[in-house]
Amino acid sequence: MKRAVRVGAGEGLVITANRLLDGAIVWLSADHTWQTAIQRAEVLVSDAVSERLEGVQSRAQADGVVGIYEIAVRPEVGGPVPLTMRERIRAFGPTVHPQFAYEQQEGAGA
Amino acid sequence: MTLFNLGAREAGHYAEPVTLADLVEQGEARSVVLESGDEVAALKPYLNRLELVVLRFPIFRDGRGFTQARELREYLHFGGEIRVEGHVLPDQADFLKRCGVDSVVLPEGSDVRPWERQLKRYSVSFQRSVLPEKVLDVGTRVAR
Amino acid sequence: MTTAIGQYQYDQVDRDFLAARIEEFSEQVARRLDGALTEDEFKPLRLMNGLYLQLHAYMLRVAVPYGTLNAAQVRAFADVARRYDRGYGHFTTRQNIQFNWIRLEDTPDILRLLADVDMHALQTSGNCIRNVTSDEFAGAAADELVDPRVHAEILRQWSTLHPEFTFLPRKFKIAISGSPNDRVAARFHDIGVIARPGDDGRVVFQIFVGGGLGRTPIVGQELYDSVPEERLLATLEAIIRVYNAHGRRDNIYKARIKILVQALGVAAYRNEVEAELAQMDIARYRLSPEMVASIEARFAAPDLQAPEGAAAVLAEQRAQNMVFDRWVRSNTHAHRSEGHIIAVVSLKPPGEIPGDVTADQLDRLAGLSERFAYGELRTTHLQNVVFGHVRQDQLYDLWRGLVDVGLGAPNVGLIGDIVACPGLDYCALANARSIPIAQKLGARFADMTLQEQIGALQINISGCINACGHHHAGHIGLLGVDKRGEEFFQMTLGGRADDQATVGKILGPALPEDDTVDAIARIVDRYLQERSGQESFLETLKRVGEAPFKEAAYDTV
Numbered sequence: 001m002k003r004a005v006r007v008g009a010g011e012g013l014v015i016t017a018n019r020l021l022d023g024a025i026v027w028l029s030a031d032h033t034w035q036t037a038i039q040r041a042e043v044l045v046s047d048a049v050s051e052r053l054e055g056v057q058s059r060a061q062a063d064g065v066v067g068i069y070e071i072a073v074r075p076e077v078g079g080p081v082p083l084t085m086r087e088r089i090r091a092f093g094p095t096v097h098p099q100f101a102y103e104q105q106e107g108a109g110a
Numbered sequence: 111m112t113l114f115n116l117g118a119r120e121a122g123h124y125a126e127p128v129t130l131a132d133l134v135e136q137g138e139a140r141s142v143v144l145e146s147g148d149e150v151a152a153l154k155p156y157l158n159r160l161e162l163v164v165l166r167f168p169i170f171r172d173g174r175g176f177t178q179a180r181e182l183r184e185y186l187h188f189g190g191e192i193r194v195e196g197h198v199l200p201d202q203a204d205f206l207k208r209c210g211v212d213s214v215v216l217p218e219g220s221d222v223r224p225w226e227r228q229l230k231r232y233s234v235s236f237q238r239s240v241l242p243e244k245v246l247d248v249g250t251r252v253a254r
Numbered sequence: 255m256t257t258a259i260g261q262y263q264y265d266q267v268d269r270d271f272l273a274a275r276i277e278e279f280s281e282q283v284a285r286r287l288d289g290a291l292t293e294d295e296f297k298p299l300r301l302m303n304g305l306y307l308q309l310h311a312y313m314l315r316v317a318v319p320y321g322t323l324n325a326a327q328v329r330a331f332a333d334v335a336r337r338y339d340r341g342y343g344h345f346t347t348r349q350n351i352q353f354n355w356i357r358l359e360d361t362p363d364i365l366r367l368l369a370d371v372d373m374h375a376l377q378t379s380g381n382c383i384r385n386v387t388s389d390e391f392a393g394a395a396a397d398e399l400v401d402p403r404v405h406a407e408i409l410r411q412w413s414t415l416h417p418e419f420t421f422l423p424r425k426f427k428i429a430i431s432g433s434p435n436d437r438v439a440a441r442f443h444d445i446g447v448i449a450r451p452g453d454d455g456r457v458v459f460q461i462f463v464g465g466g467l468g469r470t471p472i473v474g475q476e477l478y479d480s481v482p483e484e485r486l487l488a489t490l491e492a493i494i495r496v497y498n499a500h501g502r503r504d505n506i507y508k509a510r511i512k513i514l515v516q517a518l519g520v521a522a523y524r525n526e527v528e529a530e531l532a533q534m535d536i537a538r539y540r541l542s543p544e545m546v547a548s549i550e551a552r553f554a555a556p557d558l559q560a561p562e563g564a565a566a567v568l569a570e571q572r573a574q575n576m577v578f579d580r581w582v583r584s585n586t587h588a589h590r591s592e593g594h595i596i597a598v599v600s601l602k603p604p605g606e607i608p609g610d611v612t613a614d615q616l617d618r619l620a621g622l623s624e625r626f627a628y629g630e631l632r633t634t635h636l637q638n639v640v641f642g643h644v645r646q647d648q649l650y651d652l653w654r655g656l657v658d659v660g661l662g663a664p665n666v667g668l669i670g671d672i673v674a675c676p677g678l679d680y681c682a683l684a685n686a687r688s689i690p691i692a693q694k695l696g697a698r699f700a701d702m703t704l705q706e707q708i709g710a711l712q713i714n715i716s717g718c719i720n721a722c723g724h725h726h727a728g729h730i731g732l733l734g735v736d737k738r739g740e741e742f743f744q745m746t747l748g749g750r751a752d753d754q755a756t757v758g759k760i761l762g763p764a765l766p767e768d769d770t771v772d773a774i775a776r777i778v779d780r781y782l783q784e785r786s787g788q789e790s791f792l793e794t795l796k797r798v799g800e801a802p803f804k805e806a807a808y809d810t811v
Contacts, residue, residue: 173421
């Protein structure tokens with residue numbers, strides 16, 4: 001079993017994966033669909049995560065996603081901002097190619 | 111379960127294979143099952159009565175069975191049936207065959223078409239195997 | 255089609271094989287999409303075709319066998335970069351090229367495009383025998399004893415879909431060189447092979463085993479001093495058979511052959527190999543002179559004709575142009591044929607991403623190779639590109655062409671010639687970003703006069719312990735680590751990958767990115783103070799020890 005992600009005060013969790021067909025990074029939204037923008041991700045409290053993970057894991061093949069896991073975020077006005085550099089790079093794009101940055105809403109920068 | 115033949119030899123019917131440890135006790139057994147960590151050389155004293163050696167793959171990524179099969183054929187000159195059971199993929203059919211495996215145990219109802227396709231896929235290989243394959247040109251490649 | 259210079263010329267049998275391999279991969283993709291293959295089953299299968307799932311997309315690593323390319327192949331890379339990626343590619347530390355923004359569904363089409371120019375992505379990943387690497391100056395260097403590319407091709411073919419060795423405990427890397435000056439890091443490979451002429455006129459091979467970087471960096475040990483050519487394949491089969499049977503499979507970090515060699519000791523490993531050889535049907539593995547000749551016949555050699563006075567033309571042009579002269583000093587190497595020279599193109603312009611090339615640059619490199627280098631290019635494990643055979647009287651025009659496309663950096667072998675893995679910006683395994691610190695270091699030492707004054711100094715940067723940036727082998731090595739969500743860099747000094755291969759020693763506690771750049775600047779200053787005469791950094795380090803450098807690195811007052 002993978003270690004549970006630790007969440008501090010005022011922080012939450014979002015669920016992420018990669019799309020099987022093109023490898024694109026996707027985020028689980030409140031309507032249980034996979035979205036390419038982290039701004040559409042639903043921020044969950046710790047208790048809700050394991051049940052939600054189980055549900056999406058069982059649908060992974062049908063939904064065409066792989067490598068599902070949860071990450072810690074800080075909810076901000078522009079949308080959730082991941083706490084780790086790795087996940088900020090996944091959410092917003094490589095830091096060394098600004099032209100490849102993912103579209104963000106105002107104020108949602110890393 | 112389904113028995114799939116990789117080559118010309120038809121899978122035979124044998125008594126339940128014994129483990130390597132049991133083979134030492136029951137010298138009369140004619141079929142044995144090896145785990146991937148077992149040494150093939152331990153079969154030497156029993157070769158003249160063994161008819162079937164089953165190689166168990168715990169997972170398809172554990173490639174020790176390929177070496178076991180090859181050692182059986184190349185070092186021990188084992189002429190009986192080599193069978194593989196456990197977790198193997200059709201993508202490995204040709205590798206198994208070229209290491210000397212005759213048959214594969216598949217779960218009941220398995221689709222054997224990917225296995226058949228894989229065996230027909232290549233018309234050339236780039237190294238010699240334990241099979242009597244025809245050498246192309248001067249011998250860096252073999253025809254299949 | 256004319257026979258390719260410096261690489262094996264495919265025939266219809268080879269092309270049919272590649273087509274069948276692509277068909278196999280297409281079917282595997284289809285079975286993955288319909289659920290017949292789980293992700294856990296599909297992953298090793300796609301990796302054997304060079305396809306990774308990285309942070310943002312799939313990454314396709316295309317094989318450049320023994321680092322040799324022709325112009326059409328380089329144009330195909332440009333085509334892939336434009337049509338299926340984002341307009342660029344990245345040369346790796348194993349002479350391959352990778353594309354970072356690939357879609358799984360496009361991959362069969364990309365593989366067909368590559369197959370049209372006899373290229374593939376076979377065994378550039380996975381727990382199999384990987385693409386064989388070789389000397390980037392093969393067939394050209396003045397110091398070469400044997401051209402290693404024929405045997406490299408033999409090893410490429412022999413290892414292709416090897417029935418027994420496709421599901422090894424872990425990846426398996428082989429490098430082969432034919433020069434006593436090791437440019438392939440033979441002692442940092444699972445198997446390193448050094449070819450030289452034997453007494454009977456046939457080639458013999460010195461074989462090192464159990465070297466590697468990664469979590470447990472180890473310098474390979476000599477297993478055999480001189481294996482006859484006829485026994486080369488038998489010996490390699492025996493070495494790998496012992497490893498396949500006995501290498502650890504319970505712990506991915508202890509699964510490489512180096513761990514087994516360490517556990518047994520090299521003498522006991524040799525005994526195991528001998529025991530295999532004693533039982534093997536040696537005739538079946540015999541590499542006959544006829545087989546070698548048949549492969550050799552598929553390689554064309556360039557007709558090296560330089561006009562008389564080519565060297566004088568070059569000398570004159572150097573005298574007239576200081577910038578060109580500086581580039582010639584750092585970026586060329588002696589050729590064995592009179593009037594010729596080897597040119598190294600630095601893919602490390604100051605402040606840019608090491609190893610990255612745009613599609614336009616690839617096209618231009620292809621064109622320059624046709625004009626000046628018999629349509630042949632090589633890639634290096636230091637992420638640069640080489641034109642192997644350039645006429646000395648044409649070097650100036652080649653250089654002008656390179657400068658035109660932003661590839662004229664005169665820093666090969668100098669501190670700006672930084673090796674770096676893709677790091678956390680792209681790689682799913684990384685703990686820290688490698689590229690930004692490489693860019694900062696490149697910018698810090700951008701002054702070419704300063705670089706030349708500093709002299710030979712190799713910086714290698716890895717974003718995680720897997721060490722794709724070969725940090726242990728760098729004169730200065732940097733390993734990115736994650737400290738509570740922050741990127742830190744652990745520094746090693748004194749590593750080298752040549753015939754005196756050494757694992758770098760950790761200098762002290764890891765530092766944050768900017769502090770690391772400053773610390774390296776102080777280390778370099780200290781070296782310039784301590785240096786005696788024209789000593790290289792490594793020579794000074796050897797003479798004075800690491801203490802002054804440690805003091806300089808952590809002197810933050």
